[in-house]
Structures are given as C-alpha cells and as structure tokens.
Amino acid sequence: MINMFVKNLFLSGILLLIYLPIGNGHHSVALQFDMTKDVTIVGSIVEMEWRNPHSWLHIEVANELGEPELWRVEFGSANALYRRGWRRDDLPVGLSVTIHGIPSRDGSRQIEGDEVLLSDGRSLFSGTGPGN
Known part of the structure; x- marks a missing residue:
C-alpha cells in the first residue's frame, strides 16, 4: 500500500516537472497588457524571433529626445503567424515598420502586437489585440 502511494507520488512529481514549463509559457494577455489602451510605435527591426508559443519582434524606436530605445513586441506562435500569411522574408533586419x-x-517597452504595417504598405495582422 505504501509502495503504491510512493510510486504514485513520484510519478505525479515527474509529470508536474514535465508540464510546468509548458504552462509557464502561456499567460493572460489581460494581466500583462492594458486592454483599455492602444499604442503605435515606429521603428526599425533589430530581430524577429519566430518561436512557439510566442514570437517576438525587437525594434529600435526613437524616444521623445531622439535617442534609440529597444522595444519588444509579442505575437502569437510562429505557426499561427505563418497561417495568417506572415513569412520570414517579410521582416528583415533594418526594415522600418509601424x-x-x-x-x-x-x-x-513591451507591446502585445496587433498589426505590423510594412514600409511597402502591406499589413500583417497578428490575430490578437484590440482589432480581434
């Protein structure tokens, strides 16, 4: 009886350790971002991280004094962005975006991204944010 309890406790602990990092990657957008406001920034792409469960766009934006600041823009998964028509070639380093x-x-300096306007006039919608 005790052996079965210890075995079940051990297996439960192993499962918890396996699934804990997965759950940590997902969070409530409303807890981290202010859903009552919106923001628009303009800058140049420094890096695009195509990842799951969240992709990140890093852009350099000039502040009120004209000094560069690094902003991070969170999007959904790389898979979700691909299904919405996003391609790696759309976001090269140095491209000016809104x-x-x-x-x-x-x-x-972090945003939950809703839309990316490219310098050629195209728009990439992320499927999240106030437009959704």
Whole structure:
C-alpha cells in the first residue's frame, strides 16, 4: 500500500516537472497588457524571433529626445503567424515598420502586437489585440 502511494507520488512529481514549463509559457494577455489602451510605435527591426508559443519582434524606436530605445513586441506562435500569411522574408533586419498593439501594464517597452504595417504598405495582422 505504501509502495503504491510512493510510486504514485513520484510519478505525479515527474509529470508536474514535465508540464510546468509548458504552462509557464502561456499567460493572460489581460494581466500583462492594458486592454483599455492602444499604442503605435515606429521603428526599425533589430530581430524577429519566430518561436512557439510566442514570437517576438525587437525594434529600435526613437524616444521623445531622439535617442534609440529597444522595444519588444509579442505575437502569437510562429505557426499561427505563418497561417495568417506572415513569412520570414517579410521582416528583415533594418526594415522600418509601424506597430499597433496594446501597451504593457508595468510601463516597460513591451507591446502585445496587433498589426505590423510594412514600409511597402502591406499589413500583417497578428490575430490578437484590440482589432480581434
């Protein structure tokens, strides 16, 4: 009886360790971002991380004093963006983009991205944010 309890406890612990990192990658957008506001930033792409469960666009934006600041824009998974028509070639380093999205609640330079307007006039919709 005790052996079965210890075995079940051990297996439960192993399963928890396996699934804990997966659950940590998902969060409530409403907890991290202020859904009552929207923000638009313009800058140049520094890096695009095509990842699951979240992709990240890093852009350099000039602040009010004209000094460069690094902003991070969160999107859905690389798979979801691909299904919406996003391609790696659309976002090369150095490209000037305009981002619409939801600002972070903590005032950091982080946005939940809704739409990316490319310099050629095309728009990439992320499927998240206020437009959804």
